[in-house]
Amino acid sequence: MSNVDLLGRRKFIAGLGVAAGAAMVAPAMAVSEKADGVKWDKEIEIVIIGSGFAGLAAGIEATKLGAKDVHIFEKMSYFGGNSAINGGLFAAPGTPMQSKEGVNDSVDRMVADQLAAGCGIADEALLRHVAEHAMEALQMTFDAGSEYHPYLQQLGGHSVARTYQTTVSCGAGITQPLLHKCRELGVHTHNRSKFEGFLVGEKGEVLGVKMRDNYHFGEDQPGKVINIRAKRGVIMATGGFAQNVNLRMAQDPTLTSEVGCTNAPGATGEGMYEMFRLGAVPVHLAHIQSGPWASPDEGGFGYVSNYSIYNFPHSIAINRLTGQRFMDEIADRKTRADAELACRDEQGNALPPILITSYKDSKKHPNTKKVIKYNVGWKFDSVEELASHFNVPLKALKTQIEEYNQYVKSGEDKQFGKNMTKAAGKYIEAPFTVVRLWPKVHYCQGGVQINTKAEVKDSFTGVAIPGLYAAGEVCGGIHGVSRLGSCSIPECMVMGMTAARSMMKA
Amino acid sequence: MNTLKIMLALGLLCLSSASVQAVEIRDHHKEVIGKDCKACHDQGIKQFPSDQACQQCHDVDELAETTARSEEDKWQNPHNNLHYGKELPCQECHGEHKAKKPICSDCHTFKYDKHKE
Numbered sequence: 360m361s362n363v364d365l366l367g368r369r370k371f372i373a374g375l376g377v378a379a380g381a382a383m384v385a386p387a388m389a390v391s392e393k394a395d396g397v398k399w400d401k402e403i404e405i406v407i408i409g410s411g412f413a414g415l416a417a418g419i420e421a422t423k424l425g426a427k428d429v430h431i432f433e434k435m436s437y438f439g440g441n442s443a444i445n446g447g448l449f450a451a452p453g454t455p456m457q458s459k460e461g462v463n464d465s466v467d468r469m470v471a472d473q474l475a476a477g478c479g480i481a482d483e484a485l486l487r488h489v490a491e492h493a494m495e496a497l498q499m500t501f502d503a504g505s506e507y508h509p510y511l512q513q514l515g516g517h518s519v520a521r522t523y524q525t526t527v528s529c530g531a532g533i534t535q536p537l538l539h540k541c542r543e544l545g546v547h548t549h550n551r552s553k554f555e556g557f558l559v560g561e562k563g564e565v566l567g568v569k570m571r572d573n574y575h576f577g578e579d580q581p582g583k584v585i586n587i588r589a590k591r592g593v594i595m596a597t598g599g600f601a602q603n604v605n606l607r608m609a610q611d612p613t614l615t616s617e618v619g620c621t622n623a624p625g626a627t628g629e630g631m632y633e634m635f636r637l638g639a640v641p642v643h644l645a646h647i648q649s650g651p652w653a654s655p656d657e658g659g660f661g662y663v664s665n666y667s668i669y670n671f672p673h674s675i676a677i678n679r680l681t682g683q684r685f686m687d688e689i690a691d692r693k694t695r696a697d698a699e700l701a702c703r704d705e706q707g708n709a710l711p712p713i714l715i716t717s718y719k720d721s722k723k724h725p726n727t728k729k730v731i732k733y734n735v736g737w738k739f740d741s742v743e744e745l746a747s748h749f750n751v752p753l754k755a756l757k758t759q760i761e762e763y764n765q766y767v768k769s770g771e772d773k774q775f776g777k778n779m780t781k782a783a784g785k786y787i788e789a790p791f792t793v794v795r796l797w798p799k800v801h802y803c804q805g806g807v808q809i810n811t812k813a814e815v816k817d818s819f820t821g822v823a824i825p826g827l828y829a830a831g832e833v834c835g836g837i838h839g840v841s842r843l844g845s846c847s848i849p850e851c852m853v854m855g856m857t858a859a860r861s862m863m864k865a
Numbered sequence: 866m867n868t869l870k871i872m873l874a875l876g877l878l879c880l881s882s883a884s885v886q887a888v889e890i891r892d893h894h895k896e897v898i899g900k901d902c903k904a905c906h907d908q909g910i911k912q913f914p915s916d917q918a919c920q921q922c923h924d925v926d927e928l929a930e931t932t933a934r935s936e937e938d939k940w941q942n943p944h945n946n947l948h949y950g951k952e953l954p955c956q957e958c959h960g961e962h963k964a965k966k967p968i969c970s971d972c973h974t975f976k977y978d979k980h981k982e
């Protein structure tokens with residue numbers, strides 16, 4: 360068992376927040392301008408901003424349709440955005456593996472599942488468009504060389520098993536092959552290139568972009584702004600804004616810098632802001648998903664997230680101040696995230712709660728070994744040891760465990776009404792594994808409104824802004840209140856492909 | 866490291882008297898680069914070196930071999946990692962003028978004992 364400096368870690372949480380907040384205080388001013396009299400430094404056929412699933416799929420598709428001069432610009436020093444750190448879970452209906460496993464699925468069924476999670480405010484037309492073309496996107500990854508586990512998974516909210524996962528259990532199993540494919544096809548990829556604003560024609564049409572070259576994220580080397588003319592148009596694939604504390608707090612004041620974030624550092628949203636300034640319609644910005652399964656002992660998604668998602672049904676979450684449970688461990692994400700944030704010491708400082716699982720049950724998840732190996736989770740042989748390590752009142756904890764084990768037996772959780780079906784027979788007994796919990800902002804459902812051609816609508820005229828397309832997480836409203844797991848990859852890729860198709864037809 | 870490349874880099878050295886305050890040059894860099902800021906600052910002294918600058922002397926394949934890990938941990942190789950392959954610009958994790966953490970530590974607690982912050 361390792362020795363972890365809990366106090367240091369707490370300071371770390373606070374420090375992190377401050378740093379993240381400070382970084383966002385003064386972003387370089389981005390502005391769109393009239394292109395009138397502008398000196399073009401470069402002329403390009405297609406400009407794609409952002410190098411995640413949406414941007415890469417757009418690059419490949421445009422080239423396949425005959426575009427000769429396609430460029431992807433990425434502000435970070437590395438390519439891939441959130442897509443390169445994602446979980447590699449990809450949902451599609453009517454796939455080869457479904458026919459092999461005899462799963463009865465359809466476009467209608469996938470749309471129905473997503474509409475249910477969207478709670479009445481999802482965009483059915485877009486969901487249908489994505490589901491109809493999801494298999495083409497999956498095929499694009501096969502063609503590029505992505506490899507998947509030889510089985511399907513059925514994730515929460517899906518009525519059938521329709522989810523593939525890359526063999527590396529990460530989105531990089533898709534972004535790496537797509538990036539190589541892009542280059543093989545002759546797509547130009549530029550890192551350290553930050554989009555700063557649009558250059559607009561007489562009728563409000565997008566003619567080009569202002570791009571900051573040689574840009575170093577988070578450093579004070581400003582780089583140089585160049586004007587790029589985009590002959591066919593611009594595809595915005597800049598992802599979400601989960602890393603932008605100011606903007607997310609404007610939507611949901613509980614999402615302070617104290618709440619962590621699973622996203623890549625580049626998810627700061629200025630591409631989206633700039634489209635709003637141009638007239639794009641903002642949709643569902645306040646629907647921001649936080650993951651209650653994350654840990655303050657590692658950054659981002661790390662290893663604990665998947666560990667605890669698997670273990671919540673047969674574990675207890677304990678407030679370290681009281682030694683007692685404080686939530687239904689499988690309540691919806693928002694309820695749990697709020698309950699965790701309320702766990703504080705007498706001074707009101709964050710006191711991340713702990714998730715206690717019997718080792719016999721936790722060890723079935725492949726991450727358990729890693730969680731222990733990399734000191735983001737701990738194994739204890741007795742309650743005493745556990746309680747003293749986390750400074751939890753021993754007596755209260757013991758009583759709580761006894762009480763909970765009664766619920767496991769009776770199948771009824773008298774404290775929080777948790778559905779005990781999946782906890783049946785799984786008593787909380789030594790040895791234990793324990794992780795600390797703290798919510799992290801994970802996914803932005805909101806963004807600019809698009810239609811099924813990936814065109815960006817103008818808020819005043821209701822018609823598409825000429826020359827402007829958007830795809831991926833930067834777009835809003837598609838999923839509604841809640842996005843089902845594994846439904847972002849198909850959306851990003853299909854809409855990226857769609858943007859390329861629309862542009863090549865325009 | 867390729868000796869021919871080191872010789873070339875040495876050959877490029879010109880005696881510059883520019884101040885190198887705040888430079889915490891690695892010992893091996895001292896030998897090769899001395900006080901020639903331009904050896905790394907190929908885009909001008911006030912600019913960060915280009916992403917290719919380090920590769921005048923360092924070869925990513927060789928680096929990847931040096932930092933290779935066991936099969937179970939093979940993708941934790943900082944010079945050939947799961948998310949970005951061999952493409953991560955050196956400056957993402959290494960700085961000559963300021964301490965840097967490996968980018969992996971954004972999300973993981975892997976240990977890189979030889980990494981100089």
Ligand SMILES: Cc1cc2nc3c(=O)[nH]c(=O)nc-3n(C[C@H](O)[C@H](O)[C@H](O)COP(=O)(O)OP(=O)(O)OC[C@H]3O[C@@H](n4cnc5c(N)ncnc54)[C@H](O)[C@@H]3O)c2cc1C
Pocket residue numbers: 408409410411412413414432433434435438439440441442443444445446447448449530552553554555596597598599621622623625626627628629630660801802830831832833844845846847848849851
């Ligand atoms: C940890 C994690 C796990 C996830 N797991 C899954 C999963 O298993 N399945 C699933 O379906 N979804 C998952 N999601 C959601 C999904 O990964 C994202 O929604 C998706 O990757 C977004 O893709 P994108 O192409 O829209 O944007 P991104 O992949 O984020 O790419 C956008 C890129 O644009 C760049 N950019 C931003 N602004 C600018 C600018 N001004 N100039 C130039 N470039 C700019 C960014 O740096 C970034 O590289 C996960 C998300 C996270 C964070």
